[in-house]
Amino acid sequence: MNHTVKYLLDETDIPRQWYNIAADLPEPPTRPLNPSTGQPLNPSELEPLFSRGVIEQEISTERYIDIPEPVRDIYRQWRPSPLYRARRLERALDTSARLYYKYEGVSPAGSHKPNTAIAQAFYAREEGVKRLTTETGAGQWGSSLALAGSMFGLEIEVFMVRVSFDQKPYRRAFMESFGATCFPSPSDRTAAGRTILAENPDNRGSLGIAISEAVECAMKRDDTKYVLGSVLNHVLLHQTIVGLEALRQFELADDYPDTIIACTGGGSNFGGIVFPFLGRQLRGGETVNIVAVEPANCPTLTHGKYAYDFGDTAHLTPLVKMHTLGSNFVPPGFHAGGLRYHGMAPLVSQCTDLGYVTPRAYDQKVCFEAGLEFARAEGILPAPEANHAVVAAIDAARECKASGESRAILFNLSGHGHFDMPAYVDYSAGNLYDHNYNEGDMATALASLPNVSA
Numbered sequence: 001m002n003h004t005v006k007y008l009l010d011e012t013d014i015p016r017q018w019y020n021i022a023a024d025l026p027e028p029p030t031r032p033l034n035p036s037t038g039q040p041l042n043p044s045e046l047e048p049l050f051s052r053g054v055i056e057q058e059i060s061t062e063r064y065i066d067i068p069e070p071v072r073d074i075y076r077q078w079r080p081s082p083l084y085r086a087r088r089l090e091r092a093l094d095t096s097a098r099l100y101y102k103y104e105g106v107s108p109a110g111s112h113k114p115n116t117a118i119a120q121a122f123y124a125r126e127e128g129v130k131r132l133t134t135e136t137g138a139g140q141w142g143s144s145l146a147l148a149g150s151m152f153g154l155e156i157e158v159f160m161v162r163v164s165f166d167q168k169p170y171r172r173a174f175m176e177s178f179g180a181t182c183f184p185s186p187s188d189r190t191a192a193g194r195t196i197l198a199e200n201p202d203n204r205g206s207l208g209i210a211i212s213e214a215v216e217c218a219m220k221r222d223d224t225k226y227v228l229g230s231v232l233n234h235v236l237l238h239q240t241i242v243g244l245e246a247l248r249q250f251e252l253a254d255d256y257p258d259t260i261i262a263c264t265g266g267g268s269n270f271g272g273i274v275f276p277f278l279g280r281q282l283r284g285g286e287t288v289n290i291v292a293v294e295p296a297n298c299p300t301l302t303h304g305k306y307a308y309d310f311g312d313t314a315h316l317t318p319l320v321k322m323h324t325l326g327s328n329f330v331p332p333g334f335h336a337g338g339l340r341y342h343g344m345a346p347l348v349s350q351c352t353d354l355g356y357v358t359p360r361a362y363d364q365k366v367c368f369e370a371g372l373e374f375a376r377a378e379g380i381l382p383a384p385e386a387n388h389a390v391v392a393a394i395d396a397a398r399e400c401k402a403s404g405e406s407r408a409i410l411f412n413l414s415g416h417g418h419f420d421m422p423a424y425v426d427y428s429a430g431n432l433y434d435h436n437y438n439e440g441d442m443a444t445a446l447a448s449l450p451n452v453s454a
């Protein structure tokens with residue numbers, strides 16, 4: 001009888017190429033639009049903001065894209081990440097399901113985010129960029145970029161959503177330990193921040209606002225580029241290393257997932273684990289049941305519109321076609337800060353629109369309850385974002401128990417929660433609540449979507 005708990009690959013098995021789902025979709029990916037003309041953006045129009053290396057990847061339709069050796073070399077520090085069979089959780093749930101999780105918390109920053117931070121910092125350094133600006137929600141992305149910046153000798157400036165800045169002081173300390181600077185957003189450092197603070201000095205911030213501030217700062221200096229930790233095609237591309245490794249690990253396990261589950265903030269850990277499997281399905285391989293899990297308080301896929309919208313609140317970015325709650329929507333200050341984004345990756349939105357993805361939404365309390373159930377069986381305390389994947393996986397395992405089916409369920413444990421202890425303290429003390437979003441605010445934000453005929 002097989003008792004294997006960890007399916008491990010060797011460093012030499014780190015994939016040499018990322019996988020690009022644009023090559024296998026039945027229709028081409030949607031294109032970003034220039035907000036002033038409403039016309040498809042010329043890639044060169046993105047150059048003031050992004051490095052050329054990632055712009056090429058953003059529009060590529062090549063199925064596989066080489067991972068530069070210096071990036072693979074740094075990946076060796078924590079990759080390949082383990083695929084676990086959650087045998088202890090299976091026993092605790094008394095389920096007939098075979099539960100697997102890919103654990104991205106083994107990275108130095110504690111999540112999947114360094115997979116793209118290292119790549120984006122590499123391309124920037126190759127092009128002579130000196131400084132990078134970015135936003136961060138929970139701080140996982142800012143920490144990852146701080147780390148990547150220190151490895152490639154780049155200056156890093158991070159705008160951290162104020163509610164998370166206040167909730168997670170050690171994330172800022174982590175970023176600063178690697179030489180980055182971190183400001184709470186909205187801040188008085190930018191015109192966008194000052195306008196928002198003038199309207200409401202107590203604004204808790206959102207990823208949309210923090211993106212506006214980081215973009216504004218990047219536009220002001222020639223030696224500076226902006227980098228994004230999720231949403232864009234090239235970010236999801238870099239994250240496919242997760243799913244590509246998992247495909248190999250399922251060969252070791254002599255199994256294949258029936259269901260794949262991941263949480264969705266901007267869509268990058270989801271695309272990372274799902275796309276290599278979905279690509280196989282689109283090329284005639286096994287069909288997988290794919291579940292995207294979002295917070296009920298920021299329900300982009302379950303309640304948003306599939307439409308062109310701005311990626312940020314101050315409308316400095318191009319228009320992208322995505323599920324959106326409106327760029328002015330500010331979700332309540334719940335603890336999964338990395339999931340508080342009004343939009344969704346265009347590729348994830350398109351796959352959902354094509355019917356390949358089932359979205360589900362959960363309130364935060366049941367997510368924490370599931371996270372603790374998982375931790376007590378498996379010994380790993382998940383990030384609040386990852387708890388959304390955990391709760392849906394446990395629900396799927398319980399459905400198997402009820403039906404007697406034995407399905408293989410894979411979920412992405414996108415990060416650990418060691419910097420999120422105040423949230424667990426609140427939960428255990430009974431001080432964590434399921435705030436509802438303001439329906440009027442959402443309706444107003446949705447009513448002000450840009451008018452685009454495409």
Ligand SMILES: Cc1ncc(COP(=O)(O)O)c(C=O)c1O
Pocket residue numbers: 111112137138139140141229230231263264265266267268269270337338339383385386414415416
């Ligand atoms: C641990 C973790 N998981 C998931 C997310 C959500 O982001 P994405 O949807 O891009 O994976 C974040 C974002 O900060 C995160 O920190």
